[in-house]
Amino acid sequence: MDSWVDGQPADALSLKDRGLAYGDGLFETIAVKGGQPLLLDRHLSRLADGCSRLAITADHALIRSELLAYAKALGEGVLKLILTRGDGLRGYAPDPSAQARRILQGSPPAAYPAVHGEQGVRLFPCATRLSRQPLLAGLKHLNRLEQVIARAEWQDTDHAEGLMLDQAGRVIEGVFSNLFLVREGVLITADLKRCGVAGVMRAELLFQAKSLGIPTQITDISLDQLQWADEVFVCNSVYGVWPVRAFAALSWPVGPLTRKLQTIARALLDA
């Protein structure tokens, strides 16, 4: 369907937009089912956190109502919201009175092979390392050249995702997913205080695990720890959970906690 810019159907954007000039904005990629944007509160909460940290002024009630209306019209698929700081003049200085620009784009449901979820995936070992930037860590901002470079490292279809380390060699996340491991019954994911995107499905699975009494840990993860994991999986808010079967020379079975959380994710995304 048509894209919307600030609530109006549009297929083009002002050339002065700071999203283009500097990547000065945020985005959310939201699964839509039966006309509903899924995990909407978590998406909106991350967006609001991003706006607060980047000092982007936006009407969050209006964003919510537009997302609901757009999802209703889309029906099934994936909705992408890009929120930029709006038009700029020359120079980096943000205009404190600027209002954010809202861009909504719809696409058909993601067409990942079902085998990724059923049998698990192999992760490509990305050489591209994530840089340390606490001021941007966790945010789904528009400065994504590291992901572009990392995703260009492999073209084969044997690898459904790539694993990214930070500059110190810590295990952080996939190129478009977060990563979890399970060790002796504890669900572990990387601390994203230095880099990485704090995914909506990651937050939801941590919440669900806690509700089920499963111990969780957010911490620095070394490649050694990854090697000794009992289970490994990746997740995002579009495909849910993919078990990880292999990464470089390492391999893991598809474990019971992975299957349990995959079932929960599937239920959330089939809502």
Next chain:
Amino acid sequence: MDSWVDGQPADALSLKDRGLAYGDGLFETIAVKGGQPLLLDRHLSRLADGCSRLAITADHALIRSELLAYAKALGEGVLKLILTRGDGLRGYAPDPSAQARRILQGSPPAAYPAVHGEQGVRLFPCATRLSRQPLLAGLKHLNRLEQVIARAEWQDTDHAEGLMLDQAGRVIEGVFSNLFLVREGVLITADLKRCGVAGVMRAELLFQAKSLGIPTQITDISLDQLQWADEVFVCNSVYGVWPVRAFAALSWPVGPLTRKLQTIARALLDA
């Protein structure tokens, strides 16, 4: 004057552009005088290097001819070229067959106070640190949130520029300038192998200094070294050279090598 997109007058951009989605592109900001784009070869050389490193396919002969034609029409002012990887579909993977999109924008001559060049400027001590990313270091790419955040740290007009350090506390550059210091007759600027933008005026001044037999050094610079500098200045390809008089509690006189290079820069920009 009107902007051009791929050689045609336009005021809007495809919503699918990867420059917007991911900051997947490069830019150049070029002074135009008497219908000529100044330091054009250096701008084109940096752009070509960026395209090569990011694997962006572009017609560089066409870019040159468009820049010349646009500058001729603009007459006097500042020309901004944004080169993006063109339209994308969903996901980070670049389309290897994509052709770069060329966006040209013109604006009136920069209106910086003449006193900046005459008497020198004070640098704001930015708390925002540049992250280490060798894969992007030196490039003038579109992922500029660090500069946006740094530039938002001060609103007063007492500070004409801000000084940015890297995560390890090394002195790197200004928010929109490169920085040089002079110590015992040697012209010194930061090594940009980990972060920073390799400015066109920086390259030109290094070249000019060598031609004049002035010793130059590209190296890591500590705050201690900055403190003991005999002269400090910042530069870019629009304003030329501004002597730096003060940074935090430090201060410097406007020195003779600064004045010599400022005169050279002025001649280049008055061409």
